Amino acid sequence: MTDDIALRRAPIEITGAHRSSLRNRVRSYIRRSPRLRAVWDAVKYARAALGQRAAECTVCGKTSRFLAYGFRANALCPHCSSLERHRVLMLAIERRGLIPPGSEVLHFAPEEPVTHCMRRLHLASYLTADITPGRAARVLNIEQMALPDASVDVIVCLHVLEHVNDVRALAEMHRVLRPHGRALLMVPIVEGWETTYENAEAARTVAGRVQHFGQHDHIRLYGRDLRDRIRAAGFDLATYTGSGADTVRHSLLGGETVFVATKPG
Numbered sequence: 001m002t003d004d005i006a007l008r009r010a011p012i013e014i015t016g017a018h019r020s021s022l023r024n025r026v027r028s029y030i031r032r033s034p035r036l037r038a039v040w041d042a043v044k045y046a047r048a049a050l051g052q053r054a055a056e057c058t059v060c061g062k063t064s065r066f067l068a069y070g071f072r073a074n075a076l077c078p079h080c081s082s083l084e085r086h087r088v089l090m091l092a093i094e095r096r097g098l099i100p101p102g103s104e105v106l107h108f109a110p111e112e113p114v115t116h117c118m119r120r121l122h123l124a125s126y127l128t129a130d131i132t133p134g135r136a137a138r139v140l141n142i143e144q145m146a147l148p149d150a151s152v153d154v155i156v157c158l159h160v161l162e163h164v165n166d167v168r169a170l171a172e173m174h175r176v177l178r179p180h181g182r183a184l185l186m187v188p189i190v191e192g193w194e195t196t197y198e199n200a201e202a203a204r205t206v207a208g209r210v211q212h213f214g215q216h217d218h219i220r221l222y223g224r225d226l227r228d229r230i231r232a233a234g235f236d237l238a239t240y241t242g243s244g245a246d247t248v249r250h251s252l253l254g255g256e257t258v259f260v261a262t263k264p265g
């Protein structure tokens, strides 16, 4: 009886050891359930969405905690809205001198962070183009451009080829570029695949395109043979990928590649 009262009156003391053991038990319980684990990861992700670590933006030059974009943590610059692909593109342009001063540049499906950078490159001209009216200075179909042969020095074309007939688009880019002109190309790509995944049946519906290619308007997911497709259009090909240190410093996607397709002279 006496012991009973004593127990009821004893203050509950949670020591550091108890806390750690409780935490471990909760963690081990969560780990055993895939569904609980997914929810736990979502909570962790939500905490990361507002920025985990600082990185230096190659577009606006500012250093700050980058935000999540979609399900990618540390992707979006809070100052200029650049994403990983914009930052690696700018590294490639600056380090390899891919757009010399005085160039005439055509930019398909323009994204503001890249447009912002173009303004500081001292270009002779800069034309933005898109197939959808209102999105760029000029309406152009990349598969059939209303532009003269050999009239452009550089084409910037990020995340467009996976939406269109790429054989026609690459042929058109080759036609409108001057000799020694180059197209800077980026696409979603699975480097582990030897061959690009295309599936005509899946590409017919929105649901099929989302499920098979990851976005409502993508019609393929490239593999390594993208390189062959670019060369088959008559281009010489070089690539640029940020180093491991660049990836950390500028918060890039490790291995994301800029394909530099040059029209031979």
Ligand SMILES: [Zn+2]
Pocket: 057, 058, 059, 060, 061, 062, 077, 078, 079, 080, 081, 082
């Ligand atoms: Zn920025």
